[in-house]
Amino acid sequence: MANKTLKSTTFVIFGAGGDLSTRKILPAIYKLVESKKLSKFCIIGLARTDRKFNDIIKEAKKHIKTSKKDQAKAKKIWEKIEQRSTYLSLDFNTESGYQQLKETIHKLESRYNKTKNRLFYLATLPTQYQNITKYLTKYQIATKSSIKFSRIAYEKPFGTDQITAKKINKCINKVFHEKLVYRIDHYLGKELVSNMALLRFTNRVLEPLWSNKHIEKVDIVMTEKLDIGKRGNFYDNYGALKDVVQNHLLQLVALTAMEQPKKLEAKYIRDQKVKVLQKTKIQSMQLGQYNKFTKVKGVKKNSKTDTFAALKLTINNSRWRGVPFNIKTGKALNKKETYIDIKFKHIPCLLQSCPRETNHLRINIKDPNITLKINSKLPGTKNQVIPISLKFSENLHFDQNSPKAYENLIEQIIQGDQSAFVRSDEVEASWKIIDAAIKKHKGKLLTYKKGSTGPKVPK
Ligand SMILES: NC(=O)c1ccc[n+]([C@@H]2O[C@H](COP(=O)([O-])OP(=O)(O)OC[C@H]3O[C@@H](n4cnc5c(N)ncnc54)[C@H](OP(=O)(O)O)[C@@H]3O)[C@@H](O)[C@H]2O)c1
Known part of the structure; x- marks a missing residue:
């Protein structure tokens, strides 16, 4: 940017x-100040x-790493932030605190x-969104201008769920125009995720192949080594399905599967994403829980909350009919990975020993890179093929200090760019998918060991 x-x-x-x-x-605000993008600001915490x-x-x-030579500069930035900030203790659900908030904002802004x-x-x-939204407008702290x-x-x-999302949206839209509302899914702030549309729609070698004619399946994986920790x-009130699949993973599905938007602008991108979500159905689902989850502080002893979810989705439109979208997420697993893997179909092969591997395009979101696996001749042999990888690694090609997700997102909100934020109808459509899946799910909760590859999921 x-x-x-x-x-x-x-x-x-x-x-x-x-x-x-x-x-x-x-830390994101710190980075924006450090890069001198943000100079006039104040913060009320x-x-x-x-x-x-x-x-x-x-x-x-x-959470800000500073080298020895930059310590004096970092100290100045933190001092600037502290000088321009103030903290107020209040209960978000209690109306009486909002008059004081209004006065505090005025005081700080006057300077x-x-x-x-x-x-x-x-x-x-x-659960606090409706009250906060209501009081911000009632006390004219958030104003239309x-x-x-x-x-x-x-x-x-x-x-x-969909009902609560609709209620919150209704409350927000009574007082805020949708143009002022930024529903954050920080995955959409990650470089390779925001690159998804550009990758698809600016490459002749990809877009014509992007359909059930050429693609066999799509895997979308987001696994973590971390367990629940102190959360x-x-x-325990959410679980993997509601905490990760409903937002991050369904957003990745929508970005992977959407039709080309008229323009790469918020309205058109979001129009296309919501169309995909409205056509997405869950074909099968397995949920799991790691051993010892119920021993974590704050978790009910008999909790049935899922810490692992594997789903097979289908998208009922002409581009994707017949292509499974396999989704997997989980806590306390053996690997931290986040990627989208597109497996292309076999092509008719003229050789005697045809390659077993087909082409794969992997968009790796964690260590940002894109790898295309293609077949090539094994040197010195007669017509024998091996898979080779063509790899683009973001850190090797671009400045390693490129902005992190939250820095990107805050910058975009200030600029009024909504393309990386989720619209009300998208949120409601993705909750509808999750609600239907929960209703349909009769399978038992599988168990798995912490640090393992997860429960055995039937193919
Ligand atoms: N943590 C993450 O990495 C992450 C990532 C994505 C999304 N989120 C979402 O961001 C939200 C916050 O997550 P978090 O991890 O920061 O939670 P958290 O550590 O529990 O912090 C919650 C904050 O809200 C304050 N608070 C809660 N109820 C309040 C009330 N009635 N009145 C006034 N203050 C109240 C707490 O006050 P005290 O400090 O005084 O206790 C605390 O500062 C959640 O919706 C979460 O799902 C978090």
């Missing part, structure tokens, strides 16, 4: 003391606990951001 100076912004972070804020949001903003900065600092552009970032639970912006960002998961309470 071009090094563009961003408009001055007031960040109002709900859940400022939490894991997401200290690990991702504040909100959460329950009585603390100072400096306590939050202390946590956030741990640091006279434009009053505001970004409200809800890094908290979806053509000269300044009030934009509101909601973290994922957005709701717990037992939260995770």
Whole structure:
């Protein structure tokens, strides 16, 4: 992304003391200040606990690596952030705190951001989204204006099912125009994910092959070595299906399968993604839970929450009919991997010993790279073929300091670009798929050992 100076912004972070804020949001703001994209700003951090903003900065600092020679520069940046920030302890669900919030914002903005552009970032639970949205407009903290912006960002998961997502959307759309709403799925901020549309629609060697005529199957995998850690309470109410498949993985399906948008702009991309989601059905599903999950603090002793999910999806349209989209995700597995693997069909072969392998295109999102596996002659032999890999590695070709997902996303919100954010109808369509899958799922919960490859999933 071009090094563009961003408009001055007031960040109002709900859940400022939490894991997401200290690990991702504040470090992203730090990076935007460091790169000089963001110079005029202020931050109001909100959460329950009585603390100072400096306590939050202390946590956030741990997530910015600084070499010895850059320490003085880093210190200055953190001092600038601290000087322009304040913390307020309030209960998001209690109306009385919002008048104080309004006054606090005014005070800080009179010194640091006279434009009053505001970004409200809800890094908290979806059960609080409706109250926060309501009170922000009731107290005229988020206002409609053509000269300044009030934009509101909601973290994922957005709701717990289609009904709750619809309720939250209804509440939001009563007070905020959809153009001001940014539903975050941080996967859409990752370089190779945002590259997906460009990769498909700017390459003659790919797009004509992108259909059931040439593709045998698509595998989309996102596995983690990490277990639930300290998030037992939260995770036990969601599980892998709702925490990962509903958002990240269905978004990857939509980006892989969508038709070409009229233009590479938010409206057209989102129109195409939602069409795919509306045609997506779950053919089969296996859910699993790792051993000792029920011993984690915050998890119910008899919990049936899934920490692993494997699904076979079908997309009922002329491009994809007959191509399985296999999806897998899980916690506490033996490998951390995130990729999309496109397996092409066999071609009629003229050789005596035909290659067993077909072509594969793997878009590796974790260590960003793209690999195309093709067949080539084994040197010195007569017409014998072996698979070889053509690899593009992002870190080798581009600046290794290219922006991380949250930095990209915050920058895009300030610029008013919604293409990497999820629209209300997309969220509702993906919950519909998950709700139907849960209703249909009669299979038992498979168990697997921590650190293993996961439960045995029937083919
Ligand atoms: N962590 C991640 O990597 C990650 C990634 C993607 C999405 N998300 C989503 O982001 C949201 C936040 O996640 P998190 O991991 O940061 O959670 P967290 O560590 O539990 O933090 C939650 C924050 O919200 C505050 N809070 C909760 N209820 C409140 C209330 N009624 N009034 C005022 N403050 C309240 C907490 O206050 P105290 O600090 O005072 O306790 C804390 O600061 C969740 O929806 C999660 O699914 C998280």
